[in-house]
Each structure stands twice: as structure tokens, then as C-alpha cells.
Amino acid sequence: MYRETDIIQSADQSPEGYMIINVGPQHPATHGVLHLVITLNGETIKKVEPHLGYIHRSIEKMCESLSYRQFIYVTSRMDYLSAHINNHACALCVEKGLQVEIPERAKVIRVLMDELTRIASHELWWGAMAMDLGAFTPFFHAFRERETINDIMEETCGARLTMNYMVPGGVMHDIHPNFQRRVKEFIQLYKSKIHEYDELVTGNIIFQNRMKGVGILSAEDAISYGCTGPVARGSGVSSDIRKVQPYEIYDKLQFDEVLETGCDSFARYLIRIKEMNQSIRIVEQLIDNIPEGDFQAKTKAVLKLPKGEFYTRVETARGELGVYIVSEGGTTPYRIKFRSPGFSNLSVLDKIARGGKIGDLIAMMGTLDLVIPDIDR
Amino acid sequence: MKIVPVKKYISDVFGAIKSLATGMKRTMYYFTHHKEIITQQYPDNRNTLELPERFKGEVVMPHDENNEHRCTGCQACELACPNGTIKVIFKNELTPEGKKKKAIDKLVYHLELCTMCNLCVEACPSDAIKMAQTFEHSVFDRSKLTKVLNNPGSKIMEGVE
Numbered sequence: 001m002y003r004e005t006d007i008i009q010s011a012d013q014s015p016e017g018y019m020i021i022n023v024g025p026q027h028p029a030t031h032g033v034l035h036l037v038i039t040l041n042g043e044t045i046k047k048v049e050p051h052l053g054y055i056h057r058s059i060e061k062m063c064e065s066l067s068y069r070q071f072i073y074v075t076s077r078m079d080y081l082s083a084h085i086n087n088h089a090c091a092l093c094v095e096k097g098l099q100v101e102i103p104e105r106a107k108v109i110r111v112l113m114d115e116l117t118r119i120a121s122h123e124l125w126w127g128a129m130a131m132d133l134g135a136f137t138p139f140f141h142a143f144r145e146r147e148t149i150n151d152i153m154e155e156t157c158g159a160r161l162t163m164n165y166m167v168p169g170g171v172m173h174d175i176h177p178n179f180q181r182r183v184k185e186f187i188q189l190y191k192s193k194i195h196e197y198d199e200l201v202t203g204n205i206i207f208q209n210r211m212k213g214v215g216i217l218s219a220e221d222a223i224s225y226g227c228t229g230p231v232a233r234g235s236g237v238s239s240d241i242r243k244v245q246p247y248e249i250y251d252k253l254q255f256d257e258v259l260e261t262g263c264d265s266f267a268r269y270l271i272r273i274k275e276m277n278q279s280i281r282i283v284e285q286l287i288d289n290i291p292e293g294d295f296q297a298k299t300k301a302v303l304k305l306p307k308g309e310f311y312t313r314v315e316t317a318r319g320e321l322g323v324y325i326v327s328e329g330g331t332t333p334y335r336i337k338f339r340s341p342g343f344s345n346l347s348v349l350d351k352i353a354r355g356g357k358i359g360d361l362i363a364m365m366g367t368l369d370l371v372i373p374d375i376d377r
Numbered sequence: 378m379k380i381v382p383v384k385k386y387i388s389d390v391f392g393a394i395k396s397l398a399t400g401m402k403r404t405m406y407y408f409t410h411h412k413e414i415i416t417q418q419y420p421d422n423r424n425t426l427e428l429p430e431r432f433k434g435e436v437v438m439p440h441d442e443n444n445e446h447r448c449t450g451c452q453a454c455e456l457a458c459p460n461g462t463i464k465v466i467f468k469n470e471l472t473p474e475g476k477k478k479k480a481i482d483k484l485v486y487h488l489e490l491c492t493m494c495n496l497c498v499e500a501c502p503s504d505a506i507k508m509a510q511t512f513e514h515s516v517f518d519r520s521k522l523t524k525v526l527n528n529p530g531s532k533i534m535e536g537v538e
């Protein structure tokens with residue numbers, strides 16, 4: 001499986017000075033089937049080599065045989081924590097090809113769902129992050145809020161994780177009559193509980209000591225490795241697609257792009273906590289202002305994209321997701337490519353871990369917020 | 378080693394203890410406030426568990442009291458399904474006037490292939506199928522997951538085209 005690759009031969013010491021350990025593919029801290037081959041000198045990390053492919057389902061190839069309505073459901077299985085946002089990106093790309101204008105109501109519902117998903121995703125990350133560092137309680141606190149969002153999703157979209165709610169032309173169902181009330185209840189719950197997050201984790205001295213000054217990623221590296229999302233913003237790189245290239249109604253909303261200049265694990269942690277607050281801000285602006293009207297534009301039963309290439313980018317909870325469709329004019333795409341945020345963010349792991357200690361590796365990996373099915377597809 | 382001034386050292390120690398105490402206080406709060414715990418005891422709460430009506434558990438075909446369904450056999454669901462989960466099998470029926478008419482014999486549904494995407498329900502022009510709220514699907518034999526959605530001996534409802 002693992003060959004003694006160039007690192008050992010070209011290393012400045014003899015191979016005897018090194019130890020190679022494997023983390024994963026079945027390891028609770030890798031949050032999925034990620035296999036890391038780590039070269040160590042004592043406790044110091046010399047190299048981290050991720051091995052991928054354990055959960056490769058060939059989603060891009062599968063999409064080539066599915067129609068433009070059908071392929072969207074598969075993308076919920078990529079980054080399953082941002083299922084709505086993945087679906088949204090695909091729907092946007094198809095709409096771009098079809099040149100349909102979607103109703104205002106659908107746009108607002110989509111953005112609301114996206115932001116709720118983002119909060120849910122960051123909640124889960126926060127709980128898992130603390131668990132990576134050995135604190136188990138925060139996980140349950142995070143899940144209390146996340147469950148509330150999941151219940152809202154279940155009521156309106158009919159599923160808790162793989163929703164398949166965004167369809168070309170709008171959304172599949174109208175919002176549930178209870179939707180607004182329950183989202184407002186959630187906002188209240190969130191606001192009354194968010195201070196617990198700081199009490200339990202952010203202010204904790206053990207946590208801070210393990211996060212501050214660890215996993216340094218400079219702004220230059222973040223750019224050259226193609227990092228996006230909270231990973232890039234933790235290094236002060238402005239990369240929020242919602243601001244850089246606004247889609248739907250994001251240009252009309254008031255929210256800030258959160259930037260930190262700490263460049264370390266703690267900065268990346270803070271970004272996500274602050275992003276949740278920004279998402280709450282967006283939800284608050286929209287929840288009472290959902291315009292009346294249709295929730296779906298009229299589209300043909302069989303969708304045919306004109307010959308050409310279409311690309312859309314959206315901001316998922318992990319960074320930039322790009323959907324690239326090449327159409328030959330038929331009912332199925334000729335080629336689909338997804339630019340997933342997790343893949344680029346994972347590639348930076350070797351960079352930030354080198355020279356660090358093995359004990360910090362899991363903490364660094366946690367702050368990258370990796371979702372393995374998103375990386376492998 | 379960095380040299381830390383004594384004053385800062387002491388304040389750091391107290392700050393650290395304070396931060397740990399804050400966290401412990403929060404944990405103890407929930408230790409003594411059982412009412413705020415929201416864990417649900419599944420499967421003990423099975424009888425009271427209610428799922429929202431849109432929950433996508435499995436595809437079913439509702440029948441009325443005369444054992445009649447609304448499926449015309451148009452195959453729209455079969456075409457809409459991304460996984461080939463649904464197969465419509467036809468038979469020839471005689472109408473009262475003695476003419477031959479095509480009608481569905483079986484609507485075969487492979488639960489093991491279904492991803493609960495709701496596309497078939499959306500596609501059905503006569504609202505013949507819908508999503509049920511069942512979710513306890515595990516069985517010992519895979520063949521039990523292949524279901525026939527229309528009841529045996531069922532007919533199409535009057536007036537559904």
C-alpha cells in the first residue's frame with residue numbers, strides 16, 4: 001500500500017530516523033474514511049500524506065447518465081452537511097443554462113435554507129471539533145440547536161440530511177405553515193444559548209493553548225493552495241462568494257464577511273463561530289419578508305440545456321463549490337465537474353502540520369472542517 | 378524557555394482556573410436542570426412519535442375503500458426516477474364494451490434502491506403515489522424490500538385519466 005516514496009529517500013536523515021504511522025481510514029478523528037500516512041521524527045511531523053478514494057462513488061460520472069432534474073439529488077451526498085447549498089449550486093447552474101428567471105419567493109426560501117444549513121453545519125463542526133480535543137459535552141450542546149434546525153428541515157423539505165429540495169426553477173414544496181414560527185423559535189433558542197459555547201469551549205484555557213499558534217497557514221499559502229471558506233478567511237483572505245460574486249439575493253442583504261488575521265487554528269475556529277452569528281443576521285432579515293408568489297417557475301417537463309459550458313459558484317459551509325456543466329444540447333450533461341472546497345482545504349494539511357507535533361494534528365485537521373465524501377465524491 | 382513576569386504568571390494561573398470553573402459551572406447547571414434536557418427515548422416513544430406529513434419514508438400508493446387507486450400507468454414516475462426503482466408492468470383488460478384496454482398489472486417498487494428523492498411523486502400527473510412516514514425498514518431478507526404498490530385485485534378509480 002504505502003511505498004517508501006521520495007520523502008524518505010530525499011530526506012536529510014537516514015530512513016532509520018523516521019517512523020511512519022497510519023491514521024485511518026477507520027479512525028474516529030478523521031470524520032470519515034480518510035487515510036493519513038504520517039512520517040514522524042520522534043513526535044515531530046515530517047510529512048502528512050492523505051490517501052483518498054475510500055469513499056469514491058464516481059458522482060461526476062453518475063451525473064452524466066442522469067437528467068438535469070435527476071442529478072441534483074446525488075449532490076446531497078457530496079458534502080452532506082451542506083446538502084441544500086450543493087443542490088442550490090446545481091439548480092443555479094441548470095437555470096443559467098435554461099435562462100429561466102426564478103420567482104422572488106423561491107430565491108428568499110433558498111437563501112433561508114442555505115443559511116440555516118450553514119448554521120447547522122457549523123454547529124456540528126463545533127461539537128466535533130471539541131470532541132477531537134477530548135471534550136465530549138459540547139457535542140451535545142451543539143446537537144441541541146442542530147436538531148432544532150433538522151426538525152425545521154424535516155417539516156418543510158421532508159428529510160433531515162439529504163433534502164433534494166432545490167429543483168431547477170425554484171424549490172420543490174412551498175414552506176410549511178409552521179416554518180416561520182419555528183425558525184423564530186430557533187433564533188430565540190440560539191441567542192439564549194450561544195454564550196454557553198464561549199463558556200464551555202472558546203474561553204477554556206486548555207482549548208486556547210491547544211489552538212493558538214498551532215497550524216499556521218499564511219495568507220500566501222492559503223491562496224496558492226486554493227483554500228476557500230473559513231480556512232482562507234482565518235488567514236485574512238477575503239473569499240466569501242456571497243460577497244465576491246453575489247448570487248440570488250445576497251447583494252441586497254446586510255451581513256459582514258468575517259475575517260481573522262490570526263492565521264492559526266484559533267482564528268479558523270473564531271471565523272465559524274462568528275459566521276453563525278452572521279447567518280442568524282441574514283435569517284432575521286428574511287424571515288418576516290418572504291414575498292408572496294410562486295415557489296417554482298414553470299419549466300418544461302424534460303429539460304434540455306443548450307450546447308455550451310456553464311459554471312456557477314456558491315459559498316457552502318466549507319468554502320467555494322463550483323459546478324461546471326458541459327452540455328451537448330441533450331437531456332443529460334456531457335460532462336460535470338464539481339470543484340469541492342474540501343479537496344483544496346485538505347491539501348493544505350501537509351503544509352500546516354509539518355514541523356508540528358503529532359498531538360496537534362487532529363486539532364489542526366478539525367479546524368479544516370473536512371467532510372470526506374465531499375473530497376472523494 | 379520564555380521568561381514570564383511573576384505577576385503575569387499568577388494572573389495567568391487564576392485566569393486559567395476561572396475559565397475551567399466557568400465551563401464546569403455550565404456543565405453542573407445541566408446536571409441539576411433535568412427539565413432542559415431534550416433527549417428523546419427512541420424506541421420507547423414509538424407510540425407517541427409523530428413525523429411531519431412531508432417526511433419521505435417510502436413510496437406508497439393510497440387505495441380507497443373500494444380497493445381502487447389512481448394510477449393510469451403512464452410511466453412518468455418510472456422515467457423520473459434516477460435509480461430505476463419503479464417498474465410498471467402492464468396487463469390487458471377487457472372494458473365492459475368488450476374492447477381491450479391497457480392497465481397496470483403491478484407497480485413494482487424496490488425499496489432497497491430508493492433514495493427518497495420525491496421526484497416520482499412530483500412527476501405523477503394523477504397523484505397516484507405519495508410518500509409515507511414509515512422509516513423502520515430493516516428486514517432480514519433483501520427480497521422483502523421489493524414491493525408491489527398496488528393491492529392485489531385493485532382497479533383504477535372511475536374518472537381518472
Ligand code: SF4
Pocket residue numbers: 436457458459460461462463490491492493494495496497498
Ligand atoms: S423517491 Fe426517488 S428514488 Fe425513490 S422511487 Fe421515487 S424517484 Fe425513485
Ligand code: SF4
Pocket residue numbers: 447448449450451452453454455465500501502503504505506
Ligand atoms: S404512479 Fe403516477 S406516474 Fe406512475 S405510472 Fe401511475 S399514474 Fe403514472
